[in-house]
Each structure stands twice: as C-alpha cells, then as structure tokens.
Amino acid sequence: MNLEKLSEKLYAQLLLQVEETANINDAMEKLKSGLALVQKALVQLKLEISKIGFADQQEEIYFFKKGKPQIYAQLILITERYAIENGMPLLGKEKQLAHLESQLSFIDRFFRQNEFLYQYYRMRATDLDERYFIRGGGSQLIGFSEVPEVDPAFSTAADYLFSKFMAYEKLQKILSQEIEMRKGAESGVDTNAVKGLKWTGEAVNMVELVYGVYETGQVNGGKISLSELMDFFGQFFQVNISGYFKRFADIKRRKSMSKTRYLDEMQQLVAKRIEDSDAWIPEDQKGRYGY
Incomplete structure (x- = not known):
C-alpha cells in the first residue's frame, strides 16, 4: 500500500x-x-x-x-x-x-x-x-x-x-x-421540535436511518460529521441516541437475514405505495397529477 x-x-x-x-x-x-x-x-x-x-x-x-x-x-x-x-x-x-x-x-x-x-x-x-x-x-x-x-x-x-x-x-x-x-x-x-414532532419508534431505527443519510451524503454534500447528524436528528425528534456506536454494534450483530431491518421495511413500504394503484389520494390533489 x-x-x-x-x-x-x-x-x-x-x-x-x-x-x-x-x-x-x-x-x-x-x-x-x-x-x-x-x-x-x-x-x-x-x-x-x-x-x-x-x-x-x-x-x-x-x-x-x-x-x-x-x-x-x-x-x-x-x-x-x-x-x-x-x-x-x-x-x-x-x-x-x-x-x-x-x-x-x-x-x-x-x-x-x-x-x-x-x-x-x-x-x-x-x-x-x-x-x-x-x-x-x-x-x-x-x-x-x-x-x-x-x-x-x-x-x-x-x-x-x-x-x-x-x-x-x-x-x-x-x-x-x-x-x-x-x-x-x-x-x-424551538430548535428541538416543530409542531410537537417526536420520534416514537425505536431509537435503534433512528440510528439506522441516520447512518443511511450519512453514508449516502445527503446533507451538506456529505460534508458533515456523523456526530453532527446524530445530534441534529436526536434534538429535532427528541430522542436520545447518544450511544449510537453501541446501537450500531448491535445492528451488526443481528442474526436475521437482513441487518438493516428498518431501512428494508421503509423501502418495501415506499415501493408498495408506488405500486399500489388504490393508494389514497387527498381530494384536493385529485386531477392535479392526472388522477
């Protein structure tokens, strides 16, 4: 090398x-x-x-x-x-x-x-x-x-x-x-919450999500540290993810077929919504996109 x-x-x-x-x-x-x-x-x-x-x-x-x-x-x-x-x-x-x-x-x-x-x-x-x-x-x-x-x-x-x-x-x-x-x-x-928004899912799911955002460089063109992203998401959604390295280690030790359970679930549900022709469309949006 x-x-x-x-x-x-x-x-x-x-x-x-x-x-x-x-x-x-x-x-x-x-x-x-x-x-x-x-x-x-x-x-x-x-x-x-x-x-x-x-x-x-x-x-x-x-x-x-x-x-x-x-x-x-x-x-x-x-x-x-x-x-x-x-x-x-x-x-x-x-x-x-x-x-x-x-x-x-x-x-x-x-x-x-x-x-x-x-x-x-x-x-x-x-x-x-x-x-x-x-x-x-x-x-x-x-x-x-x-x-x-x-x-x-x-x-x-x-x-x-x-x-x-x-x-x-x-x-x-x-x-x-x-x-x-x-x-x-x-x-x-209020920099910690907007309209009372609060993360109600598992904290480990938040960690999985933030790692995905970080690894794909979606914020500031990727010029942001992992800790800065974790701090922002944790404060904004009022969830304690300070021990995210330990949580990530837990993710790596998962025994299931997929270690990224939460991201996989998100992908599947978004894909289902795209493919579902019966997905609910708000009344005020009908006709705007050809429905």
Whole structure:
C-alpha cells in the first residue's frame, strides 16, 4: 500500500474512532482519548515514511498537502473544541454567545494573518507546491505568521498551516451552527421540535436511518460529521441516541437475514405505495397529477 492510500485509510479510520469518543462524558478523558488516536495515526505514518519513503515527488506533495494535514487537523480540532468548551461561561446566554462569537473572530483573524497561504489553500493552487510541500523546499516563505519548530523528516514549510486551515474551517462551521442554535432558542424558535414532532419508534431505527443519510451524503454534500447528524436528528425528534456506536454494534450483530431491518421495511413500504394503484389520494390533489 502506497502512502497516499495509507493516509486516506488511516484518516477514514480515525474519523470513526474519534466519533466513538463522543460517548465519553468526562471532557478531559475525551480529550486524552482523541489525542491518543491522532498521535497513533501520525506515528504509523511516520514509520511508513522511514521504511518505504515516497515513490516520487508528486506523492510527497500529496502527502504533505493533504494526507498528513487532514489527520493532524483532527488533533488541532479536538484541542480547540476542548478549550472552547472548557472556557464556556456556565451561566448567561449572552455571555455564552459572546464567548462563541469571540472564537469565530479569532478564526477570522487567523485567516487574515495568513491570507496569502490561505488563498493558496482555498484556490487549490499548485504552482508553489515544490517549495511548500517538499521537505527542505524552503522555510523563508511569504505569507507565514506562524511556523513551529518541526521534524524536518516529517514536515514541510506549509503542512502545519494547511492542517490549521482544515481544522479551523471545520471549527468555524461548528461554531456558526452552535451560535445559530442558541440564537434560535433565544428568539423563541424551538430548535428541538416543530409542531410537537417526536420520534416514537425505536431509537435503534433512528440510528439506522441516520447512518443511511450519512453514508449516502445527503446533507451538506456529505460534508458533515456523523456526530453532527446524530445530534441534529436526536434534538429535532427528541430522542436520545447518544450511544449510537453501541446501537450500531448491535445492528451488526443481528442474526436475521437482513441487518438493516428498518431501512428494508421503509423501502418495501415506499415501493408498495408506488405500486399500489388504490393508494389514497387527498381530494384536493385529485386531477392535479392526472388522477
């Protein structure tokens, strides 16, 4: 397996493993567990580089431009989220909103301070890749406000900042959603339910449904985490699915012919409605579609 495929495989595994830490109630334990998972993936990548190296320059550029940064970004994201949650005022919605908005302002300042490279990142430019993402390519480059001391065998001039861009864009989205939710609650908008809607089926069916939505990338073009989707569905339909990884493990252990019982039932019932010529049609809809 080459380093590109390995980094993508480790990244996919890491996302699932980090999602599992959402069930840890203690914030410090969650932080430690998340960081340990990222460090393990980074150590494995570093060992592979020392053993097999890169096939060519393009593989090295890919690795330090995307492969390693997307994994390291998880370390930054986990650390930043812990710091934000730990610093959240215990009382006062206005203070809590101000805290979240100050974090957004910090991210905006960071992007402006690194505007040259951030635009390079956003435009997916490639003309300076050999200087930014080849080891030893150069360190005195324009547009850098911070570059920590790094291991020259496992880092380049720009891979750290690309990691921060990835992490901060995700954090920016999370903070914006949190602020929107809190403002909605302040203005009297019920973000947990609409017209008293409540999930009355089994919680495991909700988990099965959300996994289907997640795996098919139906929300935000697939650019949303599994935990975000679970949180939204759980809050909207007022059902506790916080232990969704355990429930999914139960789904995998099912002994029946089909492990996706609920999704199969949905498919069958929708197909029956389509095929049933006697399906009920509301009076006000008759004639509109040729009935």
